[in-house]
Amino acid sequence: MRISINTREEVFAAVLLIPCLLFVAVFAFYPVLYSVWLSMHRIILSLPALGRKFIGLGNYVELFKDEIALHSLANTFLFVIISTLFEVLFGLVIALVIHRHFRGRGLVRAAVLVPWAIPTVVSSQMWRFIFNDKYGLVNFLFYGSDVTHYRAWLADPFFAFSAIVIADVWKTSSFAALLILAGLQAIPNELYEAARIDGANAWHQFRRITLPLLRPVLLIALIFRTMDAFRVFDLVFVMTQGGPADSTNVLQFYGYKKMFAEGLMGYGSTISVLVFVITFVVALLYIRVIGSGLMQGKV
Amino acid sequence: MKRLFFYTITIIIVFFSLLPFLWFVGTSLKTEVEVTAIPPVVIPAGSLDFYRSGIEKYNLLHFLTNSLIVSGISTLITLFISVFAGYAIARLRLRFKGVIMGALLTVSMFPQISIAGPVWRLLQSLGWLNSYQGLIFPYVTLTLPLGVWIVASFFRELPEELEDAAKVDGCTHFQILYKIILPLAAPGIFTASILVFIYAWNEFFFALLIMTRQAYQTLPVGIALFQGQYTLPWGEIAAASTVATVPLVLLVFFFQKRIVSGLSAGAVKG
Incomplete structure (x- = not known):
């Protein structure tokens, strides 16, 4: 009797899960595996007569000889490292501020969330306008009304890359802040009270209590931001189209161009697989780090 | 003193969170002439022209x-x-x-x-x-x-x-x-x-x-x-x-x- 009730419960649970698993299988897992398969073929959409030719790892060999691909890979890593570091740093500062009790805290929290909520395409156009060569705010702030000195920031490799980093940091620091805020809320108040009785000042409390206990959450924020930064696309598409001279070309944008602008389905899929593998490795690395971090931080 | 420091940081954070976007909203309320003006116009005329042409042309x-x-x-x-x-x-x-x-x-x-x-x-x-x-x-x-x-x-x-x-x-x-x-x-x-x-x-x-x-x-x-x-x-x-x-x-x-x-x-x- 008891077993049959349990079995019925399991069957019911499985039925409830079917729609969810079906979507995920058809539109996520099958495509990832199929990408791997496509990446071993030569498929050129504009030349359907060629059909699909199996070439094994040929595309991968080509990928590591493709200078633009390697350049985009380097750009992607540079972008990920710089932007996530700033995001977690600013996220920590924002979290410390919105964790305190003060009048109007709700409004401040909402204001901080605005950049997070804005569509990335909108914030990209907004920053593109701010960096505009003729009437952008940045030019005015640096050179006033002296138009002769105005620069085309997004046409300069270094400044274009910096502009994309700035736009990303502006938009996503608040997400890091929310994760860190959740970590701050989990730290028991008694620890601070005890420290105060022992005569520890604010800096000591931060160094000895807040920071060590926050380490797991900081790492989680770092993972989430890293993985999200690896798929940067909208900013590049709107602000620079990968230029000038591929200085802002990143993997997801390069893969998109190969696949959908040039119709190289096979070669483009190689880039898809590369991005997937990198993200996967980062995820595994961080899970290991967090596993040990949690042990140390939470005793 | 500590309070002052805290409020300054709070104000800076709110300022940077909202200002770039408010600038863009302001731009949408300008006229064609105001958008390209140098020095930039801070307070827009409140024209809805861009919304009208956005709807009609775009x-x-x-x-x-x-x-x-x-x-x-x-x-x-x-x-x-x-x-x-x-x-x-x-x-x-x-x-x-x-x-x-x-x-x-x-x-x-x-x-x-x-x-x-x-x-x-x-x-x-x-x-x-x-x-x-x-x-x-x-x-x-x-x-x-x-x-x-x-x-x-x-x-x-x-x-x-x-x-x-x-x-x-x-x-x-x-x-x-x-x-x-x-x-x-x-x-x-x-x-x-x-x-x-x-x-x-x-x-x-x-x-x-x-x-x-x-x-x-x-x-x-x-x-x-x-x-x-x-x-x-x-x-x-x-x-x-x-x-x-x-x-x-x-x-x-x-x-x-x-x-x-x-x-x-x-x-x-x-």
């Missing part, structure tokens, strides 16, 4: 309608499926629970490009490129991890005694879910809907691939592809951007608490 309302349809239906479907899946994961006896949760978490980490080619080919063979369902299906898939995660974490917080009592009264699992759990978890479901809606509303990559015809494009695609005849129509871009963002800003100011709790439930507690 099909702004059309993009808005498409965005509302795609994001609205995606949110409904995702939440409907998430409630079932979330209940099974949070409350029912289930084999491979860890594997299922892991699979969902993995999907939330997928870079879009890693599934783009096959999804595009699949939709093409179904004849679903340039159709609402062609975008809704991928959106449901990509937002399911978020939806299931948040809904399940809210379900877990409900006291189990309620269900035990209902079982004693002879309710089936479906009745328990429908009559007891659902009404109590309504706030959690609402929180998840806000986050799913924002995701779908803002998504650009798949919308760009799948909607190549203007008739079906959503606001982000429209805004990204705005082209003028000679120069970029900045005023109209700013107007369209404001239209795309105002609903989200309202959501944030009204439901700040829910969003904060939902995001941390989705990310940290799991």
Whole structure:
């Protein structure tokens, strides 16, 4: 009797899960595996007569000889490292501020969330306008009304890359802040009270209590931001189209161009697989780090 | 002194969070002459010209309608499926629970490009490129991890005694879910809907691939592809951007608490 009730419960649970698993299988897992398969073929959409030719790892060999691909890979890593570091740093500062009790805290929290909520395409156009060569705010702030000195920031490799980093940091620091805020809320108040009785000042409390206990959450924020930064696309598409001279070309944008602008389905899929593998490795690395971090931080 | 320091930082944070966007909203309310003025005009004339020409010349309302349809239906479907899946994961006896949760978490980490080619080919063979369902299906898939995660974490917080009592009264699992759990978890479901809606509303990559015809494009695609005849129509871009963002800003100011709790439930507690 008891077993049959349990079995019925399991069957019911499985039925409830079917729609969810079906979507995920058809539109996520099958495509990832199929990408791997496509990446071993030569498929050129504009030349359907060629059909699909199996070439094994040929595309991968080509990928590591493709200078633009390697350049985009380097750009992607540079972008990920710089932007996530700033995001977690600013996220920590924002979290410390919105964790305190003060009048109007709700409004401040909402204001901080605005950049997070804005569509990335909108914030990209907004920053593109701010960096505009003729009437952008940045030019005015640096050179006033002296138009002769105005620069085309997004046409300069270094400044274009910096502009994309700035736009990303502006938009996503608040997400890091929310994760860190959740970590701050989990730290028991008694620890601070005890420290105060022992005569520890604010800096000591931060160094000895807040920071060590926050380490797991900081790492989680770092993972989430890293993985999200690896798929940067909208900013590049709107602000620079990968230029000038591929200085802002990143993997997801390069893969998109190969696949959908040039119709190289096979070669483009190689880039898809590369991005997937990198993200996967980062995820595994961080899970290991967090596993040990949690042990140390939470005793 | 310490207080002063704290308030200064707070003001700087709020200033940097809001100012760039307010500048863009201001631009949308300027006239053609004001947009290109040097030094820039700080207080716009409050002209609605750019909104008018955005609607008349650039099909702004059309993009808005498409965005509302795609994001609205995606949110409904995702939440409907998430409630079932979330209940099974949070409350029912289930084999491979860890594997299922892991699979969902993995999907939330997928870079879009890693599934783009096959999804595009699949939709093409179904004849679903340039159709609402062609975008809704991928959106449901990509937002399911978020939806299931948040809904399940809210379900877990409900006291189990309620269900035990209902079982004693002879309710089936479906009745328990429908009559007891659902009404109590309504706030959690609402929180998840806000986050799913924002995701779908803002998504650009798949919308760009799948909607190549203007008739079906959503606001982000429209805004990204705005082209003028000679120069970029900045005023109209700013107007369209404001239209795309105002609903989200309202959501944030009204439901700040829910969003904060939902995001941390989705990310940290799991």
